[in-house]
Amino acid sequence: MKKKIVLIMLIMALVLSLSTLFAAGKAETAEGQKKIVFMHPYDAESPTMLWHEENIRLYEAAHPDVVFDNISSSTGDEYLTQVTTKMASGDEIDLLQGWTLARMQPFAEAGRLYPLNSVFEGDPAFRDFLQDGPLEATTFGGKVYGIPLELAAEVIFYNKAIFREAGVKVPATYEEFLALIPAIRKAGYIPIGLGNSEPWIGTIPYMMLAERFGGLEMYENTVMNNIGKWTDAPFVEAGEELQKWISLGAFEPNVNGIPAVEGLARFTNGEAAMFFMGSWSLSAFYEELGDDLGVFNLPGMKNGKGSADHWIIIPNQSMSIGANSKNPEIAVDFLKFMLSKERQTALAKSGLIVTTKVSLPKEEANPVQAQIMDYLAVSTGAMYPWDVPMGNALGAELNNATANFYDGADPLKVLSDFQRVNDTER
Secondary structure, three states: OOOHHHHHHHHHHHOOOOOOOOOOOOOOOOOOOOOEEEEEOOOOHHHHHHHHHHHHHHHHOOOOOEEEEEEOOOOHHHHHHHHHHHHHOOOOOOEEEEOOOOHHHHHHHHHOOOOOOHHHHHHHHHHHHHHHHHHHHOOOOEOOOOOOEEEEEEEEEEEHHHHHHHHHOOOOOHHHHHHHHHHHHOOOEEEOOOOOOOOOOHHHHHHHHHHHHHHHHHHHHHHOOOOOOOOOOHHHHHHHHHHHHHOOOOOOOOOOHHOOHHHHHHHHHHEEEEEEEEEEHHHHHHHHHHHHHHOOOOOOOOOOOOOOEEEEEEEEEEEEOOOOOHHHHHHHHHHHHOHHHHHHHHHHOOOOOOOOOOOOOOOOOHHHHHHHHHHHHHOOOOOOOOOOOOOOOHHOOOOOOOHHHHOOOOHHHHHHHHHHHHHHOO
């Protein structure tokens, strides 16, 4: 329960408070220059990518003796494989953008990441600028191995124009949410955009449904503490309910065969009314939809133990220094530059909910960003996206299991199979 309390406190504290340059490649180093190897996922035109690009440009201009070598992959799964392979082989990495919780823990325990405790001790003002809560997700054995850049919430984005045309409004009850599906279909739109070639995306609605059936205690028992069973009723009921959505026409047919980028494009192109995704996407969505972009959370159920005031939240995009960095002093200096007030203000203005003590005036914030922060301000509970605290291997197994629901597999059988995997891995 400690992690749950810390996460809720983190929410309240935070509310109060690369173009193609980033393609994989080798930087040319002139005589006397020092090369900094920087690894991160590649997401064209995303706010974080553009921010990274500007950080590097500014830093290189101020430090002519430093040149960055950017190594990235186009998807999260590819990037995870790339980082894992390079670290296992002992390749030089100075800076990397990674994850938190059990996804970071193997790298930390294997000695692949540089502990930041000495950095904090040497610069108390820098440490004081960081929120305490996010660092809980990157601390193992009393040592801090990364600094998350954002507090990400997984939400339901919606297109207000499609809602108006379909004659529907943001649902206050679960029954109203179900009624959206046929109404939007009748208006000629896809109710929920989804390309489940990366099945973590399709796991988001399943996680929301399971929480609404079983509540946060079920999540704590099974996901965090491994004392519950995946075959318990709320998990099975959530799978069955997701298949009810499918029978109502919530998604396109055969979503497991649709590439993730195509599912996303259905929403940004105005073909789909809703999209389940993290708040890291709101800036890109707002650029396409403008004031027609809205956000809400899945409503609670009459007999369920969960609540619409319970959110899926994660300290995300953690920045770490590689333990085998050849230039750790430069890596630390660049990390501090990225996390300076000026650069964090720029990141916050891009639409991310930052984890440093930067607070934008409401009129300067993206309106959807401000709305999410307002929701989090009155949140009564939260859970991490399940695949992150469960670790890389088991988290991937979970996501693959939920993908079977979309193919019509029996939820009880799917979850029984996953329970056996869980018992072996944990």
